[in-house]
Amino acid sequence: MNSSEDVAQTRSTLFDRLGGAAAIDHLVETFYKQMDSLPDAAALRALHAPDLGPTKADLKRYLSEWTGGPALYSPQKGHPRMRARHMHVPIGEAERDAWLECMRTALAVAVADGPARLELYANMAKLADWMRNQPGNPHDARRATG
Numbered sequence: 001m002n003s004s005e006d007v008a009q010t011r012s013t014l015f016d017r018l019g020g021a022a023a024i025d026h027l028v029e030t031f032y033k034q035m036d037s038l039p040d041a042a043a044l045r046a047l048h049a050p051d052l053g054p055t056k057a058d059l060k061r062y063l064s065e066w067t068g069g070p071a072l073y074s075p076q077k078g079h080p081r082m083r084a085r086h087m088h089v090p091i092g093e094a095e096r097d098a099w100l101e102c103m104r105t106a107l108a109v110a111v112a113d114g115p116a117r118l119e120l121y122a123n124m125a126k127l128a129d130w131m132r133n134q135p136g137n138p139h140d141a142r143r144a145t146g
Contacts, residue, residue: 013068017116021064028060031106035098038105044098047089067120083131092134100128 018024032052035045048055061072062080073080089095103124111117 014116014119015064015067015069017113018067018111018120019113020069023110024060024063024067024069027106027110028056028063030109031059031102032056034102034105038098038102041098041102044095044102047095066123082127083133086131087133090134091131093132096128096132100125103128 015024018027032055035041035048058073058077061076062082063069065071065073066080104121107117107121111120
């Protein structure tokens with residue numbers, strides 16, 4: 001790879017490497033199909049409204065912005081504050097694991113770039129772990145003692 005290719009790759013956002021808006025759209029649609037079809041995700045799906053349209057739109061806007069694409073989420077919703085926005089929903093290890101399983105499968109289907117897929121999954125795994133809000137979350141224990 002020559003130096004101009006190196007510079008172009010380092011300037012490329014995760015959003016671009018994933019495939020842009022079309023890939024985000026495909027990822028979110030595939031993710032919610034997994035949530036509707038995987039038995040291990042049934043309890044997680046039950047926590048959502050029957051009409052997933054608004055939820056899908058929010059996730060598409062969030063992922064666009066979170067991966068370095070157009071800022072579509074914060075102009076409408078403000079700072080993401082994802083954990084605070086989900087505190088009304090009980091999220092423990094089972095919910096985290098079901099969410100990640102749906103996302104792992106969706107990423108495999110929707111994202112062709114292997115390194116980008118792995119990077120996004122690693123970021124999502126950290127976020128999903130942070131989202132846990134049930135007793136025993138080590139993130140809360142650190143805050144309480146630190």
